[in-house]
Amino acid sequence: MSDTPEKVSVETARRSWTQRISVIWLIPLIALVISLGVAFQSWNERGHLITIEFESGSGISPRQTELRYRDVKVGVVEDVQFSEDLSSIIASVRIDKKVAPYADAGAGFWIVRPELTAQGVSGLDTVISGVFIEASWDSEIGPIRRSFKGRETAPLFRPGDEGLQIALRTIPGGTLTDNSPILFRGIEVGRVGSARISGRGNFAIAEAIIYEDHRDLITRSTRFWDTSGFSVSIGPTGAEVDFSSLATLVGGGITFDTFVSGGAPVADGTVFEVFGDSSAARNSVFNASEVELLEMQVIFDENISGLTVDAPVELSGLRIGSVESLSGIVDSDAFGDSRVRLNVVIGVQPARLGLPGEVSADAALEFLTERVAAGLRARLASGSLLTGGLKVELVEVADAEPANISRNSDNVVQFPSTESEISDAAATVEGVFTRINSLPIEELLNNAILFMESATALVSDADLRGTSEEVRGLLGDVRGIVTSQSVQDIPVRLNASLERIEELLVQLASEQLVPRVIEAIDAATSAAVSVGASVEGVPELIDQLNAVAAKAETLPVEDLIVELTGLTSAAEALIDTDAARDLPASLGSALDELNATLADLRAGGAVDNVNATLLSTREAADAVALSSQDLPALVERISRVFEQASATIAGYNKGEALSRDAQAAMRDISQAAEAITSLARLLERNPSALIRGR
Amino acid sequence: MERAERTSKVITARDLGLVACLRCAQAWPRETERCGRCGHRLILRDEKSLQRVAAYWLLGFACYIPANLYPMLKTETLLSVQEATIVGGAIEFIYYGNYSIALIILFASVVIPLAKFMAIAFLAVSVVRPSSTGPHQRQVLYEVVEYIGRWSMIDIFVVAIMSALVQLNSLASMHPGIASLFFALSVIFTMLSAQAFDSRMIWDVQDQREGTKP
Numbered sequence: 076m077s078d079t080p081e082k083v084s085v086e087t088a089r090r091s092w093t094q095r096i097s098v099i100w101l102i103p104l105i106a107l108v109i110s111l112g113v114a115f116q117s118w119n120e121r122g123h124l125i126t127i128e129f130e131s132g133s134g135i136s137p138r139q140t141e142l143r144y145r146d147v148k149v150g151v152v153e154d155v156q157f158s159e160d161l162s163s164i165i166a167s168v169r170i171d172k173k174v175a176p177y178a179d180a181g182a183g184f185w186i187v188r189p190e191l192t193a194q195g196v197s198g199l200d201t202v203i204s205g206v207f208i209e210a211s212w213d214s215e216i217g218p219i220r221r222s223f224k225g226r227e228t229a230p231l232f233r234p235g236d237e238g239l240q241i242a243l244r245t246i247p248g249g250t251l252t253d254n255s256p257i258l259f260r261g262i263e264v265g266r267v268g269s270a271r272i273s274g275r276g277n278f279a280i281a282e283a284i285i286y287e288d289h290r291d292l293i294t295r296s297t298r299f300w301d302t303s304g305f306s307v308s309i310g311p312t313g314a315e316v317d318f319s320s321l322a323t324l325v326g327g328g329i330t331f332d333t334f335v336s337g338g339a340p341v342a343d344g345t346v347f348e349v350f351g352d353s354s355a356a357r358n359s360v361f362n363a364s365e366v367e368l369l370e371m372q373v374i375f376d377e378n379i380s381g382l383t384v385d386a387p388v389e390l391s392g393l394r395i396g397s398v399e400s401l402s403g404i405v406d407s408d409a410f411g412d413s414r415v416r417l418n419v420v421i422g423v424q425p426a427r428l429g430l431p432g433e434v435s436a437d438a439a440l441e442f443l444t445e446r447v448a449a450g451l452r453a454r455l456a457s458g459s460l461l462t463g464g465l466k467v468e469l470v471e472v473a474d475a476e477p478a479n480i481s482r483n484s485d486n487v488v489q490f491p492s493t494e495s496e497i498s499d500a501a502a503t504v505e506g507v508f509t510r511i512n513s514l515p516i517e518e519l520l521n522n523a524i525l526f527m528e529s530a531t532a533l534v535s536d537a538d539l540r541g542t543s544e545e546v547r548g549l550l551g552d553v554r555g556i557v558t559s560q561s562v563q564d565i566p567v568r569l570n571a572s573l574e575r576i577e578e579l580l581v582q583l584a585s586e587q588l589v590p591r592v593i594e595a596i597d598a599a600t601s602a603a604v605s606v607g608a609s610v611e612g613v614p615e616l617i618d619q620l621n622a623v624a625a626k627a628e629t630l631p632v633e634d635l636i637v638e639l640t641g642l643t644s645a646a647e648a649l650i651d652t653d654a655a656r657d658l659p660a661s662l663g664s665a666l667d668e669l670n671a672t673l674a675d676l677r678a679g680g681a682v683d684n685v686n687a688t689l690l691s692t693r694e695a696a697d698a699v700a701l702s703s704q705d706l707p708a709l710v711e712r713i714s715r716v717f718e719q720a721s722a723t724i725a726g727y728n729k730g731e732a733l734s735r736d737a738q739a740a741m742r743d744i745s746q747a748a749e750a751i752t753s754l755a756r757l758l759e760r761n762p763s764a765l766i767r768g769r
Numbered sequence: 770m771e772r773a774e775r776t777s778k779v780i781t782a783r784d785l786g787l788v789a790c791l792r793c794a795q796a797w798p799r800e801t802e803r804c805g806r807c808g809h810r811l812i813l814r815d816e817k818s819l820q821r822v823a824a825y826w827l828l829g830f831a832c833y834i835p836a837n838l839y840p841m842l843k844t845e846t847l848l849s850v851q852e853a854t855i856v857g858g859a860i861e862f863i864y865y866g867n868y869s870i871a872l873i874i875l876f877a878s879v880v881i882p883l884a885k886f887m888a889i890a891f892l893a894v895s896v897v898r899p900s901s902t903g904p905h906q907r908q909v910l911y912e913v914v915e916y917i918g919r920w921s922m923i924d925i926f927v928v929a930i931m932s933a934l935v936q937l938n939s940l941a942s943m944h945p946g947i948a949s950l951f952f953a954l955s956v957i958f959t960m961l962s963a964q965a966f967d968s969r970m971i972w973d974v975q976d977q978r979e980g981t982k983p
Contacts, residue, residue: 095816096817096820097817097820097821097824099817099820099821099824099825099965100820100824102824102825102828103824103827103828103831106828106831110831139850203847203848203939
């Protein structure tokens with residue numbers, strides 16, 4: 076050990092490379108392999124970059140906003156940019172490779188934000204975590220797409236969702252509350268999505284989903300109605316306010332019921348109508364359209380008022396549908412001028428056509444196409460004479476120009492039309508009504524009232540009343556004459572005279588017997604004849620009184636009445652004249668005269684003469700005859716008085732002033748009539764003047 | 770050693786035909802296979818030492834790159850998620866005015882690791898290519914590198930403690946980022962690289978140089 080060791084020759088011989096290279100190099104090698112592997116894997120698994128276009132990018136931030144599918148992150152936003160025209164934002168999203176193939180044409184993307192609606196709060200978690208983009212797609216792998224257009228709102232049902240997908244459309248003129256729940260017995264069993272208006276604007280349609288659990292509730296007999304808002308009814312049970320729930324009160328809602336059991340189950344895509352209320356829905360079950368309507372467009376050259384929505388569409392008198400909507404149409408390309416035509420959309424219910432085989436809109440269209448080739452045309456016809464309503468009638472026109480059912484560019488079925496047949500009845504009835512309307516009833520009534528007033532004034536006139544008093548006085552006088560002692564004495568005296576005649580006869584019998592008896596009898600006979608003659612004068616008097624009465628009746632009163640019926644103003648004028656006013660006074664004076672006559676009669680020795688006659692037994696018969704001969708003269712005088720009176724009355728009628736008044740009245744009335752006639756003509760020519768007041 | 774440095778020549782064990790035990794420093798005759806005192810295998814010179822140094826150095830440096838690029842700490846508060854890289858965090862501290870903390874972070878996480886990489890690389894290269902720096906300085910450098918190496922893990926400790934302490938569910942929580950893993954790997958590989966260096970070679974080079982001189 077103490078020796079210096081030999082110099083060791085250091086081995087420099089080449090050794091194999093395995094000996095020279097350390098095993099340690101394996102470690103970086105492995106690290107390299109691992110990192111390369113990781114790099115490759117992450118590159119390999121790196122998702123596809125898709126772009127989604129949104130209206131606004133509120134809350135989207137690069138590398139943070141997630142893309143979620145069924146609430147699981149499947150990607151992340153990498154970049155947010157504007158579109159070229161700055162009208163929208165484009166979010167670039169790195170989407171996981173595994174799910175990327177599903178993002179095909181059927182995929183939808185929308186931004187989930189916190190939302191506060193009448194139905195509740197949604198998306199609350201995004202308040203803290205920030206918004207995210209929700210994706211939905213079906214389970215089919217389709218051709219991959221790189222760019223998408225984002226939706227504004229979440230779709231009602233996402234591809235792959237379970238549930239019954241139906242569509243709800245409004246009845247013509249109905250309303251629909253969209254984005255609302257579908258309630259059944261107060262439980263939400265589905266949802267209505269956003270509604271859109273049909274192309275022609277005649278109804279709104281919204282897609283709806285019935286959750287899978289409640290699918291069986293919907294059958295073909297199910298009817299939907301709108302429960303939005305509330306209804307107030309007041310009845311015998313008191314006032315009632317009815318609304319389904321607070322949510323539907325605020326946000327509206329749709330409910331349904333199946334009124335008839337045994338309806339067939341429905342398939343996805345069935346369209347249901349939404350009625351206004353439950354009673355309308357219930358009624359619809361029984362007269363319901365079981366098949367989708369065949370809608371056709373008819374363009375009428377004439378624009379006639381009277382056709383309304385829901386007006387009947389008839390084929391051979393049978394109602395097969397109704398008018399769905401009305402509008403004007405101007406299409407100078409199609410018709411060659413720029414006139415406004417009546418564009419009517421009619422809905423034909425195929426079930427009402429009674430077609431054999433399958434009842435469907437297509438079958439109905441086929442049938443109608445055949446019939447149109449044979450000359451079937453649509454025309455406007457009077458539906459109701461009273462209201463002037465029109466209906467659409469499908470009639471076969473023998474010499475129709477050839478036409479066919481065609482489809483226009485919007486794929487709307489067009490039905491050919493022909494000239495309308497609108498009866499004049501409506502116009503006639505209208506004319507009658509117009510004429511009745513234009514009658515001066517008010518004026519007539521006014522005149523009648525005036526006449527009544529005048530008549531009342533006439534009747535209540537003191538003079539006229541005085542007339543009756545005087546008549547009464549006359550009667551009293553007559554009674555006075557009759558009850559006067561002298562008249563009452565007549566029988567006694569007659570009796571006495573008869574006794575004396577008897578005595579006389581006895582005396583005669585004793586003295587001259589037969590010749591004197593005969594002489595007495597003759598005298599008595601002549602007296603009796605005289606009495607008869609005087610009695611005969613009485614009917615004459617009555618006749619004359621009658622005549623006077625008739626005259627009194629016919630003369631002024633008749634004219635009055637004639638003028639009253641047509642020309643009441645004249646009557647008024649007539650009554651107003653002084654002559655008429657004087658009439659009672661004249662009558663009174665006539666009666667006075669009569670009275671005086673009677674007084675004369677009483678004062679005059681007529682009765683006394685009778686008495687004297689009767690008193691004188693010898694000249695009894697002569698006196699009686701004489702007094703009897705005086706009586707007709709009296710009667711004649713009275714009749715003369717009456718004649719005079721009637722003549723006086725008649726004279727009034729002929730009076731110049733009176734006729735002038737009457738003529739003036741007539742002129743006024745005829746002028747008034749002319750004015751009314753011209754007004755009526757004006758109204759006839761221009762009925763709207765009545766409304767506008769000009 | 771200082772005395773030895775001043776002397777013109779340092780006699781190594783190999784020059785005397787001896788081999789020193791790397792574990793207990795006992796010198797044995799060259800042919801001896803195992804240390805008679807501690808039983809450690811005796812190797813005259815580890816010829817593959819430099820390869821190991823290079824391999825570990827590369828690995829460590831490779832890990833150091835993602836350690837700086839990726840976030841070190843992920844802070845989740847109620848409304849936001851913050852991810853900070855080492856340098857980014859330091860800059861943030863500077864922004865908020867905490868210069869001292871920023872300096873500590875920069876020193877411990879950037880300056881020291883980079884210095885270690887350079888020191889190890891320098892030592893390894895100096896074995897192959899003669900350098901002007903004396904073997905004594907290099908030996909000191911080597912010992913400093915070896916000593917400091919374990920302290921580089923302080924970043925990882927901080928991240929680990931923060932993650933463990935700040936766990937208030939959704940209110941606030943901290944998670945170590947991916948960079949912390951790479952940083953730890955980088956530190957480990959750097960330490961391995963430093964350990965793989967056979968410091969005896971520092972002196973062999975001197976021998977060769979001096980041997981070739983005459």
